[in-house]
Amino acid sequence: MSEELLRIDDLHVSFSTRRGMVEAVRGVTLTVKAGEMLGLVGESGSGKSVTGFATTRLLDAAGRVTGGKILFRGQDVTKLRGDDLRQLQGAAMSMIFQNPRAALNPIRAIGLQIADAILTHKRISKDAARAEALELLRAVQIRDPETRMNAYPHELSGGMCQRVMIAIAISCNPALLIADEPTTGLDVTTQKVVMDLLADIAAARGMATILITHDLGLAARYCRRIAVMERGRIVEEAGPRTLFSTPQHAYTRRLVAASPTATSRIEDLVTEEERERQATFVSKPRPEPAHGTPPLLQVRKLAKRFDQGSAAVADFSMTMAGGESVGLVGESGSGKSTTSRMICRLIDPSEGDIVFDGQSIGHVASRDFHRSPLRKDIQMVFQDPNESLNPRFTAFDCIAHPLMRLDGMRAGEALRTRVEECAERVGLPLDLLPRFPHQLSGGQKARVGIARAIACRPRLLVLDEPTAALDVSVQAVVLQLLDRLRRENDIALLFVSHDLNVVRMLCDRTIVLRNGGIVEQGESRALFDNPKTDYTRKLVEAIPHIETGPTLAAAL
Amino acid sequence: MLSYILRRIVATLPVMAIVALFVFSLLYIAPGDPAVVIAGDQASPEDVERIRQSLGLDRPFLIQFGSWVWRILHGDLGTSIFTNLPVSTMIGQRLGPTLSLMIVTLLLTIVVAVPLGVVAAWKAGSLIDRVIMGFAVFGFSLPVFVVGYMLAYIFALELEWLPVQGYTPLAQGFWPWLENLILPAVALGCVYIALIARITRATMLEVLQQDYIRTARAKGLGQGGILFVHALKNAAVPIVTVIGIGIALLIGGAVVTESVFAIPGLGRLTIDAILRRDYPVIQGIVLLFSFVYVLVNLMIDVIYTLVDPRIRY
Structure with missing residues (x-):
């Protein structure tokens, strides 16, 4: 088992862009032994995926290997051409990708897509390939495989699509599988099932695997060796225990600190040296609201039914006090986003009422709510900062727009001052204000989104997975910012997320949703430490923790 | 269905x-x-x-x-004021040449334009791509009658490869029929080829950037398989749409082309009817063309569902 399968030696990869050559990988050296699972961890832009694509020779046309060797079974992959290369791709070496639904051809039945891979590499009849494809669907534990053979990707869930991808990848029994963020975007429970399946298959077939991920916890759970990448270089390589207990490199230390764990608090998310630089938190306890004050938000028996079929949300009730933070968690399809949008008055509830600060707003049609004086009191931060900012608006326009629409401000000095205040509040450097979204990083865009939402000084901020698209270190900063806004400006936060670790840190109370109904709710820490229902327990257990878990302990 | x-x-x-x-x-x-x-x-x-x-x-x-x-x-389109013949009879007599011209043009266009577009997209940015797209701009810019007269001059008068004008029914043999249609079809198809080639290139470029194309490469599929099995069918919906919209272009172009090449088809009949203010005939022809156009678009809607399983019926 200790035979060396892959050896990457001083690899350099460059991309030609409009602004000249950009070096994405600058001297990566690593080895993979037959049958082992190696974790390649880093944040976006670290070059981890590029390393994977260079190994499988799937780089974009703009990318080129400018130096180094990739030796696979002693053969330099970077020099292969034509048929030699095709014999390798999909046969000896295969790859699975992030966003499995996009990685499958939408108009080709999945059975055919698996058979494609088999027929490319084996001289067998179409019927035989079909039979093998069926076997593979069984191997990846897809229920009712005979019918599913003729299904199209849009008819399958994300998790099932990733299983189909795994089936394609293992169809020719490769010696090396490169999994690029295979579970990003999947629910935690699905993530666990898919990763367990992948690990089992790899072990059963003696397949070496490189797991490329931004999630240290995930790598720690499944890999015995983890390489950490930063800006195109490998900065540290160690077993998960050593990596977490005694990280050597400063970047690893930052990454480990920023990864939320079952016990971490918001202020823990930066390393000790960084913490000293930050203003210390004034952790004054929030004053209890005076007796008799109505709650800020009261939701009564809210329900939503879309055109046909069953209710997306049913019988949802909750209350929130001013300055409180409440987490809304659940898997995709649980109705958490629908609920948050109803509370934000972006969509209309089918039943029930929403009372904000003593006023019933549930019956104001959502298309008229922008005229309500309460519009500026309830604001929303959307999931993907890349998609939710108008590409033609500068950061300044974006923050100024709600002020002009809802606060009636006119362009001028007063507006500029307000926008700059907001930018400062969220830690956005003022010189970035004239920039357009594509000229900003993910974290900067997230700040613009938050600055826009707080511009009119709302009392309730609804956040729909605000950090899902961000790197952990950026996430850490954004979470700290949100927590500070809540403490200092008394903004109530309704935080919608599937990331239980984040919710546990940020929210006083948590509501667990499933199939549109509340399963469990209570004080966050208590709820996660002692889940009362099986569903919550399953959710909690599925989170990959940085603590070396039982899976690994057994393997060691 | x-x-x-x-x-x-x-x-x-x-x-x-x-x-x-x-x-x-x-x-x-x-x-x-x-x-x-x-x-x-x-x-x-x-x-x-x-x-x-x-x-x-x-x-x-x-x-x-x-x-x-x-x-x-009940099938009665009225009677021509000028000839006193039933309009349906007159249209029936002229239908053959026009239908032949349009079908030959359509086939020629698809056979030429789609592969050109695919190659241009595959080799995007290269010399081949630029040459093909250059031709496309050229094809767009030339009016049908200019191309028609140029072709007739070069290939019929100078080289004497093909007849200058006229039409021979299919009943008198395949080659005589086709021989007369080649030049008109090329002339009429020019704009259409340019249009379809451009659309094919644009949609193929977009499809080739999709994740599933990378998956196909990761499987080890060859370039041909990727282009024609995994990409072209995915690009088909916009291409088919434009082919359908282009039928209107063909109808308009056929009127001019038939005049240039002296083909006794509906186009000529249309012009004659307009000049003679033969209203029943004009009405009959316009009604027929509209009906054909609606029918073509209906066929395209059906093709959509065959190509893309996500379009539900």
Whole structure:
């Protein structure tokens, strides 16, 4: 088992862009032994995926290997051409990708897509390939495989699509599988099932695997060796225990600190040296609201039914006090986003009422709510900062727009001052204000989104997975910012997320949703430490923790 | 599937009704008394009155329209004022050449334009791509009659490879039929080829950037398999749409092309009818072209569902 399968030696990869050559990988050296699972961890832009694509020779046309060797079974992959290369791709070496639904051809039945891979590499009849494809669907534990053979990707869930991808990848029994963020975007429970399946298959077939991920916890759970990448270089390589207990490199230390764990608090998310630089938190306890004050938000028996079929949300009730933070968690399809949008008055509830600060707003049609004086009191931060900012608006326009629409401000000095205040509040450097979204990083865009939402000084901020698209270190900063806004400006936060670790840190109370109904709710820490229902327990257990878990302990 | 097609057909009925109303109104939109218009310049008042009576022009508009539609539904498109032949007979005589020209042009276009577009997208940015797209711009910019006369001059008069003009029915043999259609089809297809090649290139470029193309490469599929199995079918919906919209282009172009190459088709009939103010014939032709166009778009809607399983019916 200790035979060396892959050896990457001083690899350099460059991309030609409009602004000249950009070096994405600058001297990566690593080895993979037959049958082992190696974790390649880093944040976006670290070059981890590029390393994977260079190994499988799937780089974009703009990318080129400018130096180094990739030796696979002693053969330099970077020099292969034509048929030699095709014999390798999909046969000896295969790859699975992030966003499995996009990685499958939408108009080709999945059975055919698996058979494609088999027929490319084996001289067998179409019927035989079909039979093998069926076997593979069984191997990846897809229920009712005979019918599913003729299904199209849009008819399958994300998790099932990733299983189909795994089936394609293992169809020719490769010696090396490169999994690029295979579970990003999947629910935690699905993530666990898919990763367990992948690990089992790899072990059963003696397949070496490189797991490329931004999630240290995930790598720690499944890999015995983890390489950490930063800006195109490998900065540290160690077993998960050593990596977490005694990280050597400063970047690893930052990454480990920023990864939320079952016990971490918001202020823990930066390393000790960084913490000293930050203003210390004034952790004054929030004053209890005076007796008799109505709650800020009261939701009564809210329900939503879309055109046909069953209710997306049913019988949802909750209350929130001013300055409180409440987490809304659940898997995709649980109705958490629908609920948050109803509370934000972006969509209309089918039943029930929403009372904000003593006023019933549930019956104001959502298309008229922008005229309500309460519009500026309830604001929303959307999931993907890349998609939710108008590409033609500068950061300044974006923050100024709600002020002009809802606060009636006119362009001028007063507006500029307000926008700059907001930018400062969220830690956005003022010189970035004239920039357009594509000229900003993910974290900067997230700040613009938050600055826009707080511009009119709302009392309730609804956040729909605000950090899902961000790197952990950026996430850490954004979470700290949100927590500070809540403490200092008394903004109530309704935080919608599937990331239980984040919710546990940020929210006083948590509501667990499933199939549109509340399963469990209570004080966050208590709820996660002692889940009362099986569903919550399953959710909690599925989170990959940085603590070396039982899976690994057994393997060691 | 069958119910989908039926529903689509039902959905085209209002369109056809509006077209019919418009076509019928043609006679009334034209300035002056329809009876006078039809009777022509040298008619006596008695002639005008006779025409008014015989065509029922003295009855209320809606009743005229109703009876006109009723007759059309029974296959009676009226009688030509000029030749006194039934309009349906006249159209029937001219249908063959036009249909032949359009089908040959359509096939030529698809066979030439789609592969050109695919190659241009595959080799995007290269010399081949630029040459193909250069030709496309050229094809766009030249009017049909210019291309037509140029082709006729080069290939018919100078090289004498192909006949200058005329038409031979398919019944007299395949080659004589095709021989006469090659130059008109190339002339008529020029703009169309340019259009389809550009659309094919643009959609293919977009499809080739999709994740599933990378998956196909990761499987080890060859370039041909990726281009034609995994990409072209995915790019088909926009391409098919433009091919369908382009049929309108063909109809307009056929009128000009038939004049240039002296093909005795519907285009010529249209021009003759307009010049003679032969309203029943004009109405019949316009109605037929609209019907063909609606039918083509119906076929395209059906093709969508065959190509893309995500489009539900």
